[in-house]
Amino acid sequence: MEQNRKSVEKNALFEKIPMKGVKHIIVVASGKGGVGKSTVAAGLALSLAAKKYKVGLLDADIHGPSIPTLFDLEQVRPTTHEVDGKTLLTPLEKEGLKIMSLGFFFNPEQAVLWRGPMVTNALKQMIRDTEWGDLDYLVIDTPPGTGDVHITLVTQFSIDGVVIVTTPQQMAIADVQKAITMFKEPHINVPVLAIVENMAWFTPSAHPDERYYLYGMGGGQHLKLVNNIPTLVQIPTNELICKSCDAGAPQDMMRDQSVEKALSILVESIEQEIEGKND
């Protein structure tokens, strides 16, 4: 609670919507699409849950929600129930996570043709009116860019920190730097906890000693240094990650040692930054 209050004060420029029972909110973001934000958000939520934290996972990507596909929940619709005369959404539960997604409310094939103000309202309502219960962490997966969703999150909610996902190449770095700059703006001031460099290299299973840098190298390290970000973790590309996520079983990607290791370093760095734990 101490931490939570501090973060409210820190972002005191905007009046925030209180999130009773939710200790910490972590946003997973990137200026760039397709870098693996949802995969990292799911991996982070699963790794936190594996350490016995109570974890919620919210998918705030209205135009391309990936969390329903990732957890094989595409056909499921959340129910509602009454609490103190107020109708609340019941989050779906899977792999120990409480999950909510804008994607649960739409036909998966249907494009959501909402302009910004409608996105903002839907998002606020979904975060506020879901019965999260007591959570240690609410992990929020966001759409690419720095649009209406991000503006809404940082101005209306107390965000404890952001995990930035990138791929190594220059074309990603330019977009990702924009997002980092946004979170660091003095009137926004959300701490960047870590950089995850995804698809960092590829090692063919038949040639375990070879590394192919398909998307260049050094992008994550560059962002870390330039922006003075405490932690960088790298996740290589491999067929298992894609297969696990496509099969609706992201927990399976942890069977890859390099993925498991990267996510466990990420969790430790978040604990250190947010809870001051040093283990």
Added chain:
Amino acid sequence: MEQNRKSVEKNALFEKIPMKGVKHIIVVASGKGGVGKSTVAAGLALSLAAKKYKVGLLDADIHGPSIPTLFDLEQVRPTTHEVDGKTLLTPLEKEGLKIMSLGFFFNPEQAVLWRGPMVTNALKQMIRDTEWGDLDYLVIDTPPGTGDVHITLVTQFSIDGVVIVTTPQQMAIADVQKAITMFKEPHINVPVLAIVENMAWFTPSAHPDERYYLYGMGGGQHLKLVNNIPTLVQIPTNELICKSCDAGAPQDMMRDQSVEKALSILVESIEQEIEGKND
């Protein structure tokens, strides 16, 4: 001109902004980010120009404009000039293309914190107030998703067709299907000319007989069949594509035979669909 008129009539539900001198507008889109939309848009524009068409390339991605990086134009600012008492933007010229990007107007490190209505206005102004001159094709690169930019383009401009870019995995397909569904909506009705499946596989240079399907396989084919789209082309992942684009020289990626071949099939299919050419 015949074609242009037909397309105006086809989309007659909305009153369109006339684009004098611009014969055809092709939109490059994807429901998913990071699939290589900008790389494909640049490759398509360059391949059309190589066939002696007059080509413009417009980058409509306000939150993550990639075209300035791709063409090494990050430090350049467009100038304006007067035409009949009206101030018009002079597009930048490179590799035979007339190029305009929302990115030219902002510091590359700065996030553009605009909500939807501002994006819409900036986009309309940039398309309308650029002196394109006579163009056979204006290729428009778009941001991920189906948000304000796409709604503006399909309702305010006469779009001849859209090229959809995807990667093979299920998590991309779900998002990309949404975009296709949007373009096919009866009141929007923009023909989907082709699917480009990018990062289709990887062949390590040291092992030319091997193919690694890093992001699964079959996604592009599935979208083609389900949506009855005339053409599918596949572009494999390789280090050259990323290196060329990062170096600001996308024309160099054509040195890879599989890239050159895929783009030339794409151009032929567009000519066939739009101009009725059969060569």
